[in-house]
């Protein structure tokens with residue numbers, strides 16, 4: 059059956075024909091096989107919510123925590139906010155970024171690269187790269203004259219006195235606006251732009267299993283995933299598969315191999331099981347392990363286990379099941395969630411350092427940013443083993459100091475674009491998503507109204523407030539991400555308070571909206587109590 063990907067409703071054959079004849083069938087509809095309440099979690103995410111079968115699939119809408127804020131230049135043109143007090147355009151994204159964050163490498167004294175490796179992996183579970191492909195591949199010309207005629211172009215201008223680019227001839231950084239239901243022809247251009255989720259919006263290890271069914275990932279025997287072996291080391295095969303192996307490679311390789319490890323163990327004790335039975339069970343255990351690592355290890359470290367227990371995200375006692383499922387909560391990602399996750403770019407070290415098994419740094423490293431296009435180097439010369447050591451030995455970049463790795467600020471896409479400032483894009487994109495000002499999110503998170511710049515002194519230092527004041531005419535103008543960048547980190551954790559608040563909302567939303575959530579006893583293929591408590 060065909061469903062509208064935006065509205066989620068089942069379509070009549072006349073409606074399907076109308077989509078087909080205007081060429082939007084693939085973009086604007088989801089095809090859903092009839093749901094069986096007892097079947098396991100589908101790879102394409104459909105039928106998670108039995109009343110709303112498409113929700114949980116790709117090409118479905120984000121939801122907004124707060125209503126959109128755009129300036130309507132005409133019926134169909136939605137521009138970014140302008141200053142609430144002067145009516146002028148806000149300072150350019152690169153100008154703001156270079157004022158608020160500076161280039162440099164400072165190491166953290168507690169967190170290791172495992173944190174950034176796993177975080178980026180779980181980020182790509184719920185987002186994907188279409189918006190980046192748009193300016194790298196489809197519209198590489200936004201800084202050229204032809205870009206002026208393309209309404210999708212939104213390049214970032216570099217100030218003439220830029221600390222880096224005054225020494226280059228680069229005055230413009232290529233970028234495009236987010237792809238939306240409107241740009242895909244699914245909704246009228248007169249409606250408020252809304253981005254499309256291009257991944258399944260639940261934590262289901264989709265970087266490993268795909269966002270749609272891809273039988274080519276499987277061996278078709280013993281429930282295993284295909285692998286290629288190079289010098290005795292197993293890797294996911296990258297040729298012939300629609301597998302986006304990039305900066306998220308550690309997570310993909312880890313969970314890919316873990317799937318096959320689990321499958322082998324299952325086959326040992328269940329010699330009569332079919333390939334399908336073993337595959338589905340191994341996938342189920344792998345996803346549960348991933349969710350456990352994401353919630354109880356990664357997020358517990360970053361956000362503070364006690365904080366998350368108090369907010370109901372983590373169970374205090376995992377010795378029994380819990381059932382947070384609520385079918386009225388729809389499987390969806392908030393538009394704000396991946397936007398504030400980008401704050402973690404502040405924590406990313408640009409050098410991937412190689413260590414031996416004794417912990418000695420081998421004086422060799424690889425630029426992380428080059429992994430956006432090609433990860434072949436990890437397959438050679440035993441590099442994977444050195445990087446695996448680095449995963450738990452190399453410190454991340456320090457946060458809370460406004461210092462960001464120079465590669466992320468100037469070479470974000472490796473060789474794919476001559477210069478790319480990931481954090482400038484982060485800020486610029488947050489304007490094109492139409493987020494209301496930062497102080498509205500402060501009110502949403504704390505329940506208290508912000509009435510001046512000085513009110514922010516309880517969550518950020520004075521130098522940070524001064525930096526914001528130097529670029530924003532009034533406190534109502536501050537962009538969401540600019541405010542989050544400047545906040546001090548919370549007690550018992552490593553993240554700023556507004557990051558905590560928005561990420562916590564999403565973590566709660568996912569456990570409530572996911573019928574297949576692993577902590578539930580009452581779901582298809584639920585774990586037995588014995589297996590569950592062994593986690």
Ligand code: HEM
Pocket residue numbers: 174175177178181185186187189190305396397399400402403406407408426427430470471480483484487
């Ligand atoms: C060196 C490592 C990294 C590189 C090279 C990198 C690169 C990028 C690039 C090029 C973008 C797209 C920017 C744009 O909008 O034009 C992006 C977005 C993003 N990155 Fe990273 N990143 C890295 C590390 C991380 C880490 C550690 C996280 C942790 C959560 C992360 C989370 C995200 C998220 C959530 C987005 C937004 C995705 C979306 O909204 O579709 N990244 N990154």
